[in-house]
Amino acid sequence: QSQSAAVRYNIDKVKRPGEGATKTKTSAMPSSHVVEKNEEDDDVQAGGEATTTTTEGKGEDDDDGSSSEIRVSSLLLRRSNIVDQLFLKQELLNRREEDILKRSKSLEDLRQRVEREARELEDQKSRFESEKRSVRKYKESEAGRVRLNVGGERFETSIETLREKSGFFKAMFSGAWDTEASEVVFIDRCPKRFPLLLNFLRSDDDNDCLTEYCYETASREGLHEIIGLLREAEFYQIDAAVEVIEEFVNHTRDLATAFDTITLNVGGELFATSRRTLCLCPFFDNLLAGFTNQGQLSASKLSGLQPIFLDRNPKFFAILLDYLRSGCCRQVLSHHISLLPDELLSYFKDDMKNFYELD
Structure with a gap:
């Protein structure tokens, strides 16, 4: 603002002399005075030329100085405005x-x-x-609820539970079955074993419970009850339960048959041993397997029957039985062979190889 005021002051200062001169030149004068003025002008024309020239030169110098001041003032004003604008823009930013x-x-x-x-x-x-x-x-x-009558006993469950693991119920409730309008579904099977299978179907993974039940029932009622449960699981086509029960039955049979006592009559002499010991010999293994596979004998019944008769040398069989009981130890067999008379050695080797199928 101080710079702007200075510029205006300089401009006014420059204009005032010119304005005064203009007023002097354009002011009105009386006519008598004009004549006298002309005469005076003629008299001093010669002498005033120098003065006029000097005055005019001085006026030109004054005009030049004033113009420079105006330009400087204008430049300062523009710079001041630019600075102000920059500060304003910075503030806006x-x-x-x-x-x-x-x-x-x-x-x-x-x-x-x-x-x-x-x-x-x-x-x-x-x-x-x-x-x-x-x-x-x-x-x-x-x-999807369904009511079942199994052998005269009522059961209520869902269709989804029944058909998830059972091929029998999956075929029965294949989608064409109207569960809302249907009556009680009758199934002519044993009602005693069905609750256990139904619990197996309701559970996600009940293999351990089923195996425990098989052990308890077998020890209390015998293996035949587990066989009956296996037949029911096969009827309802519950594959997971069939697998668990079959594994238990096979394992139990192996344990039972391994320690069955079998009596043999070899050449008039009686020998009693276990099935497991005899099965180490290929001849007896095939013999006992043939009995059980053909259904003529079961391993559990072998001990209750008459002794199995073999028309062979009892001394040779005694050596064989001792060899089998030792776990087929070659040193035991060599020891017994060393005690045989030379005339029996060839008969013994022939009997072991051709009859008992031992190398």
């Missing part, structure tokens, strides 16, 4: 930067809030889907 920072923070807060609300919405959606599945499963269970 600062304000804009602050505004952008505030908006960025607001946007970040808004983003975090949106993400939080999205997570909450996703959790609510998951809970809703879980509840919807539970409701649907309950409705399906209610709609």
Whole structure:
């Protein structure tokens, strides 16, 4: 503002002399005075030329100085305006930067809030889907209930439970069965064993419970009851239960037959040993396997029958039995062979190789 006032003052200062001169030249004068003025002008024309020339030169110098001052003042004014504009622009940029920072923070807060609300919405959606599945499963269970009459006893369960693991029930409830309009389904089977199989169908993995039941029942009622349960599982086509029961039955049979006592009559002499010991010899292994496979004898009955008769040398059989009881130890066999008379050695080797099938 001080610079602008200085410029205006200089401009006024420059204009005032010119304005005075103009007024002097253009001011009105009386006519008498004009004549006298002309005469005076003629008299002093010659002498005033130098003065006029000097005055005019001085005026030109004053005009040049005033113009320089005006230009300098204008330049200073423009520079001052540019500086002011730069400061103004800088202030505007600062304000804009602050505004952008505030908006960025607001946007970040808004983003975090949106993400939080999205997570909450996703959790609510998951809970809703879980509840919807539970409701649907309950409705399906209610709609898919079935009543069974197994051998005169009533059972109530769901179709889904029955047909998930049972080929029998899967074929029965294949989709054409109207569960709402149907009456009680009658199945002419043993009602005593069905609850155990139904519990097996209801559980996801009940193999251990089924195996424990087999051990307890076999020890209390015998293996025949487990065989009956196996037949029921085969009828209902419950493959998982069949596998568990068959494994138990086979294992139990192996244990029972391994320690069965078998009596043999070899050349008039009686020998008693276990099935497991005899089966170490290929001849007896094939013999006993043929009995059980053909159904003529079972391993559990061998001990209760008459002794198995073999028309062979009892001394040779005694050596063989001692060899089998030792776990087929070659040193035991060599020891017995060394005690045989030379005339019996060839008969012994022939008997072991051709009859008992030992190398």
